[in-house]
Amino acid sequence: MFGYSLGELGSILVMQGFSGLILFSVYLLMALGLAIIFGQMGVINMAHGEFMILGAYMTYFCSHLFASYLPGLYAGYFFVAMIVAFIASGTAGLIVEWALIRRLYARPLDTLLATWGLSLIMQQAFRSGFGAREVGVELPPWMMGSLQVTDTIEVQINGLFVMGLTLLITAGVAVLMFKSRWGLQVRSVMANRTMAGAVGIDTRRVDRLTFGLGCGIAGIAGSAFTMIGSTGPTAGQLYIVDTFLVVVFGGAQSLLGTIASALTISQSQSTLEFFLTGSMAKVITLLIVIGILMLRPQGLFALKVRR
Amino acid sequence: MSSSTDFLLALEDVSVSFDGFKAVDGLNLYVDKGELRVIIGPNGAGKTTVLDLICGRTRVSGGSIKFKDQEITGWKEQEIVRRGIGRKFQTPTIYEDLTVFENLELSVPRGRDVVGALFWKRTDEVIARVREVAAMIYLQDQLERSAETLSHGQKQWLEIGMLLIQDPELLMLDEPVAGMSVSERIKTAELLNEIIKNRSVIVIEHDMKFVESIAHRVTVMHQGKVLAEGDMATVQNNPKVKEVYLGH
Amino acid sequence: MSALSAVRNDPRRLELIGFALVAILIIIVLPLALDIFRLNLVGKYLTYAFVAIGLVLCWGHTGILSLGQGLFFGLGGYCMAAFLKLEASSVANTKIQSTPGIPDFMDWNQITALPFFWAPFKSLPFALIAVILVPTILAFIIGAALFKRRVGGVYFAIITQAMALVLTILIVGQQGYTGGINGITDLRTLLGWDIRTDGAKYILYFVCCVLLLGTMFVARFVLASKLGRILVATRDKEDRVRFSGYDVANYKIFVFCLASAMAGVGGAMFTLQVGFMSPSFVGIVPSIDMVIFCAVGGRNSIVGAVAGTLLVNWAKTMFSEAFPELWLFAMGGLFIAVVVAFPRGLAGVMTDQILPRLTSFKGFKGTGGSGAQPTPAPAE
Numbered sequence: 026m027f028g029y030s031l032g033e034l035g036s037i038l039v040m041q042g043f044s045g046l047i048l049f050s051v052y053l054l055m056a057l058g059l060a061i062i063f064g065q066m067g068v069i070n071m072a073h074g075e076f077m078i079l080g081a082y083m084t085y086f087c088s089h090l091f092a093s094y095l096p097g098l099y100a101g102y103f104f105v106a107m108i109v110a111f112i113a114s115g116t117a118g119l120i121v122e123w124a125l126i127r128r129l130y131a132r133p134l135d136t137l138l139a140t141w142g143l144s145l146i147m148q149q150a151f152r153s154g155f156g157a158r159e160v161g162v163e164l165p166p167w168m169m170g171s172l173q174v175t176d177t178i179e180v181q182i183n184g185l186f187v188m189g190l191t192l193l194i195t196a197g198v199a200v201l202m203f204k205s206r207w208g209l210q211v212r213s214v215m216a217n218r219t220m221a222g223a224v225g226i227d228t229r230r231v232d233r234l235t236f237g238l239g240c241g242i243a244g245i246a247g248s249a250f251t252m253i254g255s256t257g258p259t260a261g262q263l264y265i266v267d268t269f270l271v272v273v274f275g276g277a278q279s280l281l282g283t284i285a286s287a288l289t290i291s292q293s294q295s296t297l298e299f300f301l302t303g304s305m306a307k308v309i310t311l312l313i314v315i316g317i318l319m320l321r322p323q324g325l326f327a328l329k330v331r332r
Numbered sequence: 333m334s335s336s337t338d339f340l341l342a343l344e345d346v347s348v349s350f351d352g353f354k355a356v357d358g359l360n361l362y363v364d365k366g367e368l369r370v371i372i373g374p375n376g377a378g379k380t381t382v383l384d385l386i387c388g389r390t391r392v393s394g395g396s397i398k399f400k401d402q403e404i405t406g407w408k409e410q411e412i413v414r415r416g417i418g419r420k421f422q423t424p425t426i427y428e429d430l431t432v433f434e435n436l437e438l439s440v441p442r443g444r445d446v447v448g449a450l451f452w453k454r455t456d457e458v459i460a461r462v463r464e465v466a467a468m469i470y471l472q473d474q475l476e477r478s479a480e481t482l483s484h485g486q487k488q489w490l491e492i493g494m495l496l497i498q499d500p501e502l503l504m505l506d507e508p509v510a511g512m513s514v515s516e517r518i519k520t521a522e523l524l525n526e527i528i529k530n531r532s533v534i535v536i537e538h539d540m541k542f543v544e545s546i547a548h549r550v551t552v553m554h555q556g557k558v559l560a561e562g563d564m565a566t567v568q569n570n571p572k573v574k575e576v577y578l579g580h
Numbered sequence: 581m582s583a584l585s586a587v588r589n590d591p592r593r594l595e596l597i598g599f600a601l602v603a604i605l606i607i608i609v610l611p612l613a614l615d616i617f618r619l620n621l622v623g624k625y626l627t628y629a630f631v632a633i634g635l636v637l638c639w640g641h642t643g644i645l646s647l648g649q650g651l652f653f654g655l656g657g658y659c660m661a662a663f664l665k666l667e668a669s670s671v672a673n674t675k676i677q678s679t680p681g682i683p684d685f686m687d688w689n690q691i692t693a694l695p696f697f698w699a700p701f702k703s704l705p706f707a708l709i710a711v712i713l714v715p716t717i718l719a720f721i722i723g724a725a726l727f728k729r730r731v732g733g734v735y736f737a738i739i740t741q742a743m744a745l746v747l748t749i750l751i752v753g754q755q756g757y758t759g760g761i762n763g764i765t766d767l768r769t770l771l772g773w774d775i776r777t778d779g780a781k782y783i784l785y786f787v788c789c790v791l792l793l794g795t796m797f798v799a800r801f802v803l804a805s806k807l808g809r810i811l812v813a814t815r816d817k818e819d820r821v822r823f824s825g826y827d828v829a830n831y832k833i834f835v836f837c838l839a840s841a842m843a844g845v846g847g848a849m850f851t852l853q854v855g856f857m858s859p860s861f862v863g864i865v866p867s868i869d870m871v872i873f874c875a876v877g878g879r880n881s882i883v884g885a886v887a888g889t890l891l892v893n894w895a896k897t898m899f900s901e902a903f904p905e906l907w908l909f910a911m912g913g914l915f916i917a918v919v920v921a922f923p924r925g926l927a928g929v930m931t932d933q934i935l936p937r938l939t940s941f942k943g944f945k946g947t948g949g950s951g952a953q954p955t956p957a958p959a960e
Contacts, residue, residue: 129920137737138919148908149912152908266741302753318731413824414825426817427809427813427820428816444825449810450805452806
């Protein structure tokens with residue numbers, strides 16, 4: 026077509042599809058945390074990107090810690106970093122829920138503004154703590170480089186890792202939500218808060234843990250994020266609108282919807298990127314999503330439609 | 333689908349389901365001009381849902397609703413209101429941030445488009461009409477008060493007043509005396525008997541004494557269907573009704 | 581004391597006094613007290629106030645939170661910038677370009693002819709109409725699509741945010757047509773009159789003040805009319821408004837379009853006074869900043885919105901010179917404080933706390949406690 030052979034074109038499509046899958050994984054990881062919080066509590070956390078970056082900074086911190094004190098174990102530092110990221114962001118989330126969010130449950134618009142204020146504070150904290158410049162996180166050697174699948178198809182190892190991680194976490198969340206007792210509590214609060222409270226579920230505690238979990242997942246997303254972008258105080262802002270749209274587009278109440286939504290949006294963007302410039306691909310994807318939302322506000326993949 | 337009818341309001345074979353649950357199931361209901369119909373029934377019988385369906389808040393899954401011989405299923409709420417149906421909600425739904433006067437003024441059926449509202453003039457005619465309705469609902473001395481400071485019963489009256497001022501041909505009241513004191517209930521009964529002179533009214537109520545004091549006809553609903561219909565005495569002696577209410 | 585309590589109890593008269601104080605402040609006090617450099621800064625802040633007033637209408641009174649007002653501010657600003665840039669890019673001024681007669685950024689991007697959608701902006705009347713019409717039309721499209729489908733609240737806020745992002749990306753990405761991330765700069769004259777001189781800045785400042793006062797009166801008229809009461813009713817009991825026979829969507833569309841038109845005018849005045857327009861005033865961050873100006877001043881008060889805008893921006897300039905690190909902390913904290921503790925903003929503090937205390941003490945000389953403007957009328 027454009028001077029490529031059919032075989033080469035096929036390979037390009039596969040690799041393009043593959044990079045789309047990496048984008049999909051990142052979107053999904055970010056959206057999962059937010060979807061849990063929004064679906065459960067109707068709270069839009071504008072600081073979600075910052076919880077993610079907190080996880081990224083923790084990863085950076087771990088990489089330096091291991092490099093300085095435990096060089097022998099450096100290859101495995103990333104797994105430790107992810108756990109640290111989860112705990113750090115999760116704990117921060119618990120504190121934020123206790124200090125701020127729980128005062129604003131009946132006022133979703135005000136929560137939007139308050140969490141934006143929080144994001145400003147967190148950004149400045151990052152700036153003061155880690156410096157205003159972006160930091161690069163060094164990957165352990167085994168994660169760098171790419172795998173030669175066939176003659177013409179090369180896939181990057183870190184991309185595979187991110188996808189595998191996303192799969193694991195999504196499965197983990199699904200199991201948690203649908204098979205665990207705690208997940209049952211979360212779903213009942215989501216369905217009917219008053220009734221759930223009446224049967225003895227501590228809705229406050231469920232909310233707090235949910236928010237913490239959502240932020241914790243954002244932290245892990247941040248770890249994954251270090252592999253595809255550089256970490257800086259304002260990096261969280263880059264993807265926040267995309268994440269919101271993924272969540273809203275997917276119908277906010279369903280895990281499958283979020284997955285489908287993240288897949289659609291990421292694939293649309295990476296496919297368009299092949300034919301147009303990066304910015305136009307983004308613009309058109311966003312406009313399509315917004316357009317569909319205008320026609321179908323409950324999201325494209327909402328499974329239950331009332332009225 | 334159905335023939336034309338002399339009734340003011342005709343519901344024929346109306347059904348609606350929520351997530352598989354049939355809230356209203358093949359319901360038939362006919363209301364005459366100048367009639368005061370009370371709908372009673374145990375909780376969950378579908379009474380409020382019927383009002384929701386008539387005023388357009390909920391969409392029917394099947395059947396037809398005709399008002400003044402015109403099919404109104406699928407119409408938007410404000411279109412149905414402008415056609416002549418007024419609906420009062422279970423909890424007093426008034427504009428708490430505005431005064432009693434402003435609440436009533438907003439309900440006057442004129443200047444309801446954007447331009448009309450922007451250049452609205454509070455003419456003597458408007459003032460007189462508001463005062464007139466306020467007197468009917470016992471609030472003529474409360475016009476400058478903020479609506480949120482009214483008592484619960486007064487709020488209910490205000491909401492009725494807001495509907496009256498629209499001059500509807502069919503008024504639907506959902507538990508109008510809920511939370512009222514005994515004297516307030518008596519006054520409300522008087523109010524309703526006054527209102528009925530020019531229009532039809534559908535009332536959903538639980539207080540049987542109140543129902544007795546106002547009803548022309550009573551419809552008993554159960555599980556989304558009509559169980560019995562007739563005047564108060566007939567209905568009260570109906571064995572099926574007694575069974576469903578289990579000695580209320 | 582009775583005169584003062586009469587005033588306190590009559591919100592409309594109080595508002596008029598507030599308007600008068602604002603007028604005195606911006607037209608008399610500040611021009612006398614400040615040099616032209618700082619006055620120009622105030623002029624810039626006042627352009628943000630246009631947006632804040634729009635937010636009082638659609639957010640404070642109707643409950644529609646738009647996180648993308650930068651979109652309309654920017655559109656108005658870019659329309660004005662387009663006209664000014666074309667004037668500054670006359671063939672004589674641009675003779676060193678490979679294609680004279682077109683803006684410099686187009687030349688740098690190897691564009692060889694003026695794009696068709698730029699051509700109409702050669703006319704000032706067209707540009708002026710576009711300043712108001714372009715934002716309004718876009719607001720109409722967004723509003724109609726969303727409000728007719730009963731989309732509101734958080735979903736609406738997110739979509740406005742996404743639209744602001746879309747425009748930002750579009751502007752930055754299409755730098756040949758829009759000037760890209762640097763925006764449209766190097767603006768010189770308006771119909772031959774040099775807008776960069778001090779004298780011009782004074783005149784533009786006063787024009788801005790007059791327009792702002794006009795906007796305040798338009799807002800006041802709307803809010804005092806029955807339409808204003810319907811907006812408030814919609815915010816609180818949208819269902820009941822519908823059941824009173826009103827098509828609620830039309831009212832929301834109206835107020836959203838009005839707010840966007842005001843923002844557009846603000847954007848145009850910004851371009852004139854500051855001399856450029858760039859995408860950094862279009863996106864998410866400036867849009868939310870403008871919400872905070874409105875929130876701090878009082879989302880239900882026109883005077884509050886203006887005062888809040890001046891105050892927050894003045895604080896920002898002072899802080900970020902002296903304590904740049906502290907400023908973002910303060911700003912974030914301000915957001916949280918206003919939302920959690922002071923939902924009615926400074927205007928709320930004024931009417932709920934300060935004025936009643938003032939009027940209960942005869943002869944008590946109030947100093948306006950919180951330092952907010954406008955200061956209340958002194959007790960006798």
